[in-house]
Amino acid sequence: MTQQFLEPKTTADDAGAGTRQPAGRSWLDRYFHISDRGSTVAREVRGGITTFMAMCYILLLNPLILSTPDAEKHTLASAGVVTATAFGAAVCTLLMGFIGKVPLALAAGLNVSAALTSQVVPYMTWPQAMGMCVLYGVVIMLLVVTGLREMIMNAIPLALKHAITMGIGMFVALLGLVKAGFVGKGAGGPVQLGPAGELAGWPVLFFAVTLVLIFMLQARNVPGAILIGIVVGTVLSVLATTLGGLTDKDWGGTSPELHGSAVTMPDFGLFGHVEFGGWDQIGAITVGMIVFTLVLAGFFDAMATIIGVGTEAKLADDKGRMPGLSKALFVDGAGGAIGGVAGASGQTVFIESASGVGEGARTGLSSVVTGLFxxxxxxxxxxxQLVPAQVAAAALVVIGSMMMSAAKHVDWSDRSVSIPVFLTVALMPFTYNITAGVGAGVIAYTAIKTAQGKWREVGAFMWVLALIFLVYFSLHPIENWLGVK
Structure with missing residues (x-):
């Protein structure tokens, strides 16, 4: 499907020619095309606030995901990550509003953060990992500018795109279960229920209560269900800690208590801590696969989200074209680089933008409002500091369940589709490796199509991709054979 960049109809105010606009239009109306899209300033403000309320949970979840020690056993300061997350979301969402002029908000992508945690920092330092975010952001911007994004989107089968979304969803859900202490490493197997084969302790209880509450609110179509669930879970946790005398040991770290004032100056300690190079120990192929994985994690999901929200806002036509599409994709790509420099991981468009659209948002003004918040x-x-990690982890499981909705688009009766999709979805959480899932799906799709005598349907790009993943999976024996290690 071809996506083109469409601007609103040229007007006298906008281009100096054409039909004169009604008198009395403010510069705000003219710049964001508010009247042209059948909206009002009040609707845009309401939509921007709604979007912020629906996605501000990222300020809690991103520091939780990025709490993993890097290759040198260094961790990121929690206050610094919160500041970086808020800064990245503010800058990128404001850029989307002023440049893309569409009702889309950006923040640290949970899929990108998950990829950093599982596949990057075990081999690199955090500054080097943020450097990888900058690289993947530059790659996406180049893809948009050169038009290669269309070729790539068309080359990868739609079913595999859905599989990547579902697999990352399962991976994010597993992260949540592990962070909450609901799942742990088993003595007789790879995983087990809880750290000791059973559930125990108040934190797990509050995780379960928060999780069930969010699901109940979603079932009732309550706006901001995730945020409400986290707030309620936090209040219950604070009450239990205060009245029940729970300690930091009971919470497995820091108890939900406010230390000092609720208002303070931002901590920009992570800003600009970006390094390029120093990758000799992991090899060029691994570095390339990491960048490719981050591109996969951010690019395809962003494309689907932008088109989906644009359609919901009635901005897209029957061919999927919408105002500001190319600019929106470029800002989304820039979000990877901006997030890396800020120290928050790559920024990407959030599906929660649809909540603001549901409140009437149709223009970039709503994004400006969200960015200001x-x-x-x-x-x-x-x-x-008040939000326990176990309570915030419940939202990760919820997000994972939402990403699994892509399963409805898969033809499970077609073996050439269902097998690659299954391998992609299953291997991401089971191997704790997003690249492994994508690689297995690509290789399986290529092999099965060849077995069916349909190798021409695979396409040149998929064949190249399959060969790259074969090298990736065979990297260790190849290095031994060449005497590299």
């Missing part, structure tokens, strides 16, 4: 959050970092 994220900017205000820079000064309320201490409030995140």
């Amino acid at each position: 994220f900017a205000a959050c820079l000064f309320f970092t201490p409030l995140t």
Whole structure:
């Protein structure tokens, strides 16, 4: 499907020629095309606030995911990550509003953060990992500018795109279960229920209560269900800690308590901590696969989200074309680089933008409002100390369940589709490796199509991709054979 960049109809105010606009239109209306899209300033403000309320949970979840030690056993300061997350979301969402002029908000992508945690920092330092975010952002921007994004989108089968979304969803859900202590390493197997084969302790209880509450609110179509669930879970946790005398040991780290003032200056300690190079120990092929994985994690999901939200806002035509598409994709790519420089991981478009659209948002003004709210959050970092990791982890499981909805688009009766999809979805969480899932799916799709005598349907790009993944899976024996290691 061809996506083109469409601008609103040329007007006298916008281009100096054409039909004169009604008198009395403000510069705000003219710049964001508010009247042209059948909206009002009030609707845009309401939509921007709604989108912020629906996605501000990222300020809690991103520091949780990025809490993993890197290859040198260094961890990121929680306050710094919260500031970086709010800063990245504010800057990228404001850019989307002013440049893309569409109702889309950006923040640290959970899929990108998950990929960093599982596949990058075990081999690199955090500054090097953020450097990888900058690289993947530059790659996406180049793909948009050169038009290669269309070729890539058309080359990868739609079923595998859905499989990547579902697999990352399963991976994110597993992260949540592990962070909550609901799942742990088993003595007789790879995983087990809880750290000791059973559930125990208040934190797991509050995780379960929060999870069930969010699901109940979603079933009732309550706006901001995730945020409401986290707030309720946090209040219950604070009450239990205060009245029940729970300690840091009971919470497995830090108890939900506010230390000092709720308002403080932002901590920009992570800003600019980006390194390029120093990858000799892991090899060029591994570095290339990491960048490719991050591109997969951010690019395809963003494309689907932008088109989906644009269609919901009635901005896209019957061919999927919408105003500001190319600019929106470029800003999304820039989000990878901006997030890396900020220290928050790659920024990407959030599906929660649809909640603002549901409130009437149709233009970039709503994104400006959302971005300003994220900017205000820079000064309320201490409030995140109140939210236990176990409570925030419940949202990861919820997000994972939402990403699994892509299963409805898969033809499970077609073996050439269902087998690659199954391998992609299953191997991401089972191997704790997103690249392994994508690689297995690509190789399986190519092999099965060849077995069916349909090797021409695979396409040149998929054949190249399959060969790259074969090298990736065979990297260790190849290095031994060549005497590299």
